[in-house]
Amino acid sequence: MTTTSKLHVLPVWRRLHVRAALFATPLLLVLGAIMVLLLQHYSAQNALEASQRMNxxxxxxxxxxxxxxxxxxxxxxxxxxxxxxxxxxxxxxxxxxxxxxxxxxxxxxxxxxxxxxxxxxxxxxxxxxxxxxxxxxxxxxxxxxxxxxxxxxxxxxxxxxxxxxxxxxxxxxxxxxxxLNGRKVQAESASLANSRSLQAMALAAAAVSALAAMVLWMAWRHLTRPLRQLADDLCAFRGADGAQGEASQGDEISVLRVSVRDMQNRIAQQFQQLEDSDRQRRELVSNISHDLRTPLSNIRGYVETVMLRGCVLDTESRANHLRTALRHVDLMGKRVGDLFELSKLDAGRVTPQSEVFCLAELLQDVVQNYRLAAQQRGVTVQLSTGNHAKARVLADIAMIERVLQNLIDNALRHTAAGGSVSLAIENQGDFMEISVSDTGAGIRSEHLPHIFERYWRAADVEDHAASTSSGLGLAIVKRILDLHGSAVQVHSELMRGTSFHFALRRAA
The missing domain is CATH 3.30.450.20 (PAS domain)
Incomplete structure (x- = not known):
């Protein structure tokens, strides 16, 4: 912001030097009047003294x-x-x-x-x-x-x-x-009370007081210029944040006082954020080490078994060992890929490439890709588009597909055999709302605020669900939807299931 645009951030009548001048001007006028009265009084006293000494x-x-x-x-x-x-x-x-x-x-x-x-x-x-x-x-x-x-x-x-x-x-x-000062002298003195000399004296006192006020105003304006510029910068910064509040009612001192108070609060928040970031970093390193060490240990164990006992293992057993090792390799690759994807999202290196596409077709493709895996788990995956089979939205189709995949993966992990996973589309005016619901175990209310944190897992999650999850899926979902200006909402009841909702803007 340029200096010209900041000159009127704080109104002129709230400036410190203007307030000081407005306060000092009547005070100087009163002092001038008092000086005139004192001068008149002591002049009369001097005249009386001189007259008495002479006579x-x-x-x-x-x-x-x-x-x-x-x-x-x-x-x-x-x-x-x-x-x-x-x-x-x-x-x-x-x-x-x-x-x-x-x-x-x-x-x-x-x-x-x-x-x-x-x-x-x-x-x-x-x-x-x-x-x-x-x-x-x-x-x-x-x-x-x-x-x-x-x-x-x-x-x-x-x-x-x-x-x-x-x-x-x-x-x-x-x-x-x-x-010595008889009636005639007193009468003459009374007639001279409104003489031109006294009027000139009063006018001179008023002029001197006004000049003194102007000089003080100029001096204050010059001395408070750095303070005024600093207050303008702070006031403009606070105005840009839409948080002028109390400071907008005062002068530069009020702006500085409120700004310092806000700065103290912000520094305290930043220290807290640094502590949280350091804690999350330690947890991230610990979780990454654990998630990579487990599949590596499994892979090493199966490969060593094939190498040491390959001559005594039959063809079917050797193939099972190698398939298991390959599955762990795929799982480790998926976790590394999730971690790499989340790091790019956090660093802001990913920009959505928005395009218009049919939302129902994307959901149908994703559901079709998961039918076989769901059947193997004994879970039903179904899609309900209602009257919105031709609804078109504006978004990055690859990123939205990734969101749906992560949500379905999460639902399948926590839904027992015999359950179901449902996808639905609803019209919300200028937006289309997508929901992914399951009939799984549900999430406790105290855990809901943490489910989008990376590597967070509830203590009561089943070991099988934890071992097949990278702990980054929901965190990736939230980052992608944030890039689209959409907020993900979750509703859950224990033993009745969980539902995730998010909205995308309709295409014109």
Missing amino acids: LGLAQYVADHQEPGLLDAGGQPVRSQVEEISMHVMKINPAVEVYFLDSQGMVQAHALEGLEGRNPVGTLVDLRPVRQLLEPGAGTVTRFPLLGSDPIQPEQKNTFSVARLTSSAGKSEGYLYIV
């Missing part, structure tokens, strides 16, 4: 440059002074908001204009950040931005600058508390 001394500067009398004798801020400070500070820097706190952190006064909602006067400000900024402990480092309470929005924190206020007597009376 850290603002409250102290304002407090130092005011005329005396900011606080009255009761420690309360003078309204005119408060308004003047707020006017100067908040006009110069509209981002800040100025508050006056008492020593407990409660807002006493402010100069906020256009205030809507609750009045921050009376709001308690947390003094812990204030003390941390004014009186840092020894060996401690103040981390900025340092957030304190926002009197306008107590639930939120904000950057601030603070200075201690003292009365004319030098007594601490409160704090000048300046919120």
Whole structure:
């Protein structure tokens, strides 16, 4: 199979690199969004830190440059002074908001204009950040931005600058508390939330994420190419065998996993087949040695008898000895011929030469050839063609004749005197079925799966039947019918007989 024909063995959407890219793309987009949010957050934090560091001394500067009398004798801020400070500070820097706190952190006064909602006067400000900024402990480092309470929005924190206020007597009376990130700045920041710069940042993050996904996809595609090619080869091989199964639902890893599992099973089967083949080879050598040694011993015995006692044997006895030796020679020749024929069939060196012939005529010829031998055994051989006397089939006539001969030989060996062997033809649509049945001893059910194995004999077979059989006849029958695409079937009952069936294709 060429590479082009294998490219689409595994669907594209099941490829490992495609699945990885589809998984990584949304993940990268989410990471990009998180990075944008983190960048926005830390940018705001940096802006707050920079603003607080730049304005850290603002409250102290304002407090130092005011005329005396900011606080009255009761420690309360003078309204005119408060308004003047707020006017100067908040006009110069509209981002800040100025508050006056008492020593407990409660807002006493402010100069906020256009205030809507609750009045921050009376709001308690947390003094812990204030003390941390004014009186840092020894060996401690103040981390900025340092957030304190926002009197306008107590639930939120904000950057601030603070200075201690003292009365004319030098007594601490409160704090000048300046919120650096006031309402106007927050309103402007909210209006900039959908600005073009932020939109451009989000688009840039999305583009970078998509580009990163594309780069990763290309890298994965390049790195997984050998794996993909191997999976394509395995998937194509499994598809040719018609066994894609579970692997067809996964990616290259699934193909490899299923293929390795199948390979393990196949290797185990092959090891078992090798063990069976080795066992059969040993049995074959043993059986061949036995089958050839027995007739050779008999031939040697009769020939030696004629040679040693030829002068004392009469003519009839000498002729009987020689006929017996000749019979054993014929038997040995038949066994050697069967073995040679089976070896050629197993090696695939025999090809059927199909031709059209009359099936009934072939069966009639075979039956006629066996009538005399059957009569000598006291067995009847008969043929039943029914209405199919002119049925014609397409097959190798010599091979089919060999099948019939082996089946009749087998039937005659296992049928006692007084029994019968029957051949019949039946129409099975596009096929003609041939059956060879006998009324012999039958075959046990546990022996049926083994009767087509070479040299197999049941332990309960009669010695006479075993001695006249090469043990290869049924094995040859099965090999020949396999070459014709036909399966041989056997049905048997003890003491009632055995029937072999096979079918041949009708001639057009």
